[in-house]
Amino acid sequence: MPAGRPGPAAQSARRPPPLLPLLLLCVLGAPQAGSGADTAVISPQDPTLLIGSSLQATCSVHGDPPGATAEGLYWTLNGHRLPPELSRMLNASTLALALANLNGSRQQSGDNLVCHARDGSILAGSCLYVGLPPEKPFNISCWSKNMKDLTCRWTPGARGETFLHTNYSLKYKLRWYGQDNTCEEYHTVGPHSCHIPKDLALFTPYEIWVEATNRLGSARSDVLTLDILDVVTTDPPPEVHVSRVGGLEDQLSVRWVSPPALKDFLFQAKYQIRYRVEDSVDWKVVDDVSNQTSCRLAGLKPGTVYFVQVRCNPFGIYGSKKAGIWSEWSHPTAASTPRSERPGPGGGACEPRGGEPSSGPVRRELKQFLGWLKKHAYCSNLSFRLYDQWRAWMQKSHKTRNQDEGILSSGRRGAARGKGGPGGWAGRETRAPPGGRRPRALHPQP
Numbered sequence: 001m002p003a004g005r006p007g008p009a010a011q012s013a014r015r016p017p018p019l020l021p022l023l024l025l026c027v028l029g030a031p032q033a034g035s036g037a038d039t040a041v042i043s044p045q046d047p048t049l050l051i052g053s054s055l056q057a058t059c060s061v062h063g064d065p066p067g068a069t070a071e072g073l074y075w076t077l078n079g080h081r082l083p084p085e086l087s088r089m090l091n092a093s094t095l096a097l098a099l100a101n102l103n104g105s106r107q108q109s110g111d112n113l114v115c116h117a118r119d120g121s122i123l124a125g126s127c128l129y130v131g132l133p134p135e136k137p138f139n140i141s142c143w144s145k146n147m148k149d150l151t152c153r154w155t156p157g158a159r160g161e162t163f164l165h166t167n168y169s170l171k172y173k174l175r176w177y178g179q180d181n182t183c184e185e186y187h188t189v190g191p192h193s194c195h196i197p198k199d200l201a202l203f204t205p206y207e208i209w210v211e212a213t214n215r216l217g218s219a220r221s222d223v224l225t226l227d228i229l230d231v232v233t234t235d236p237p238p239e240v241h242v243s244r245v246g247g248l249e250d251q252l253s254v255r256w257v258s259p260p261a262l263k264d265f266l267f268q269a270k271y272q273i274r275y276r277v278e279d280s281v282d283w284k285v286v287d288d289v290s291n292q293t294s295c296r297l298a299g300l301k302p303g304t305v306y307f308v309q310v311r312c313n314p315f316g317i318y319g320s321k322k323a324g325i326w327s328e329w330s331h332p333t334a335a336s337t338p339r340s341e342r343p344g345p346g347g348g349a350c351e352p353r354g355g356e357p358s359s360g361p362v363r364r365e366l367k368q369f370l371g372w373l374k375k376h377a378y379c380s381n382l383s384f385r386l387y388d389q390w391r392a393w394m395q396k397s398h399k400t401r402n403q404d405e406g407i408l409s410s411g412r413r414g415a416a417r418g419k420g421g422p423g424g425w426a427g428r429e430t431r432a433p434p435g436g437r438r439p440r441a442l443h444p445q446p
Contacts, residue, residue, distance in 0.1 A: 040073075040115055040123035048129040048215040051163070055099040058090065059115035059124060070095040072118030077128075078111050102130045104163030131163035133217030137192075137210040140224045143233045143325050147317070150200055150228065152183070153193035154210050154221065166214040170194040175205040175225060202228055202318075230322035234259035234312050237271065237293075237327075242308045242335035249302035249338045255294045256310050259327070267317040271310055273297070274329070278305035302340035307332040 040061045049055060061070050073095045075082040082097070090096050095115070105111045110127030117123050135157025142152040152170055170183035183194035200206070206228070210221040237256040245251040254273060273286040273295055289295050300306065309332055315324030 039117075042113065042115055042124045042126040044126075046110070046127045046129070048131075048164075049102060050216065051102065051104050051130055051132055053102050053130070055097070055102060055128070057097045057099075057113065057126070059095045059097070061093045061123070069093055073123070074116050076112075076114045076116060078106060102128075104132070104161070105130045108163070108165040129164055129215055131214070131216060132159065132161075134162055134166050134212035134214055134219045135159055136219045137168065137212055137221040140208060140210060140221060142208060142224070142226060143231045144200075144228050145233060145235065147202065147228055147232055148198055148200060150196040150206075150231075151189060151193065152196075152208060153190055156192055156212065157219070162214055162216075164214045164216065166212055168192060169211045169213075170196075170208065171211060172196065172206050172208045174201065175207050200228055227320070229317050229320045231325060232267070232314055232317050232320075233325040234269075234314055234327045236330035237310045237312050238330070240308065240310050240330045240333045242306070242333045244335065244338060245296060247338055249340045250298060250300045252297045252300060252306060252308070252335055252337060253294065254297065254308055254310070256330070258293060259312055259314075267314045269312050269314050270324075271295075271312055272326070273308065273310050275306050275308045277301070278307065278334070283309075300337050302337050305334055305336045307334050309333070 040059050043058050043060070047055065047057075059070070059073060059075070061073070069092045070089050071092075073087075074084065075087060075095075075097050086099065087095055087097050097113075105128065110129045112125060113128045114125045115123045137154045137156055139155040140152060141154075142150055144150050150172075154168075154170075156166070156168065168186075170186075171180050172183065173180050183196050185195040185197065187193060188195040204227070205225050208224045208226065212219045212221075237259055239257040241255045243253050243255075245253050256271075258269060269291055271289040271292070273289055274283040275286075275297060276283045286295065286297070297306075297308075309329040311329045312327045313324045315322065
């Protein structure tokens with residue numbers, strides 16, 4: 001046995017499980033010819049190809065031990081044995097492989113192409129990289145939360161997946177002077193994002209772009225030009241509180257605190273509210289909250305749980321003319337409206353008679369008023385005062401009408417007892433006077 005070469009027992013003892021070297025092959029690197037323990041070499045080594053390309057590879061056996069041949073060798077790709085018809089012997093020591101119309105690599109670190117001996121041991125390996133060159137990144141958006149930092153994210157390309165490890169670099173510089181800078185804090189708000197924590201200048205525009213590079217090429221995005229003051233946003237408004245408005249069963253009061261991050265800067269803020277019922281995923285958005293930090297929601301369902309969120313848009317910072325960037329929504333806050341004291345349909349209440357002249361107009365007026373209020377004046381203090389006055393008048397009128405109806409009903413019952421006893425005139429027949437017509441039955445007026 002040649003000196004320095006381990007015996008079969010030692011080789012068997014140190015041989016790893018069959019799948020382990022396949023997983024580590026393209027991570028740690030394929031064995032290279034001339035390393036001492038290798039008995040074969042694959043050519044080409046670690047090729048990079050476009051999707052749809054063909055590959056011609058060879059596995060050549062060394063002359064150690066003497067008489068070693070390519071007889072019985074076979075190929076695997078990612079642990080799967082390739083059909084023998086894809087291989088052919090070029091000579092006694094070389095086995096060739098032909099692959100056509102290659103698909104993208106199953107892993108960005110490369111696919112494992114391995115040459116095996118007859119007994120299944122690994123003779124040599126190669127990493128096969130098959131993919132696409134990167135496309136031009138697009139849709140770059142940036143924002144700042146304290147006017148000292150900047151966070152940007154982007155879309156990698158129309159196709160997206162390149163099947164190869166692709167490196168993205170965010171570059172930035174002052175528009176008219178200064179050198180290129182590279183962002184260093186990646187993946188801060190997603191896989192394609194970067195954060196610049198400090199040392200940014202105000203009142204001067206920046207140029208920002210993204211460069212993408214992989215084994216098959218590179219691409220560069222269009223340049224985004226921005227001023228830090230134009231892309232300021234905040235955290236969501238804190239301390240959002242939702243509560244009932246007295247006993248009003250169709251309203252909730254929402255209050256919140258302005259975001260503290262920009263309290264030392266000159267800016268204006270506008271807010272949005274959205275809300276939904278507990279068993280729904282559909283949100284309704286209130287746009288016209290303006291710069292108030294409170295709002296009353298009207299036209300809600302009695303006895304219903306609502307989830308409410310608020311977000312903020314700072315604008316006009318140091319005179320900026322841009323519209324500003326909305327913050328994320330605050331965490332949902334839940335509250336319920338009071339249950340209605342008036343029974344609904346089927347609850348035992350009598351529906352008004354169709355002959356009452358005030359029933360239809362009052363209901364239509366209520367519906368019209370609520371519709372107008374919901375559409376035009378969610379958070380108008382004047383409108384809510386008018387609405388509260390109108391509701392108080394309606395409740396007073398309803399109470400007075402009930403009292404009048406009670407008095408009238410009592411009077412009718414007394415008149416009925418006086419005229420016809422407990423049964424009144426209803427259903428009673430009178431005798432006809434001699435020689436006269438029988439009078440028709442009389443019923444008390446309702």
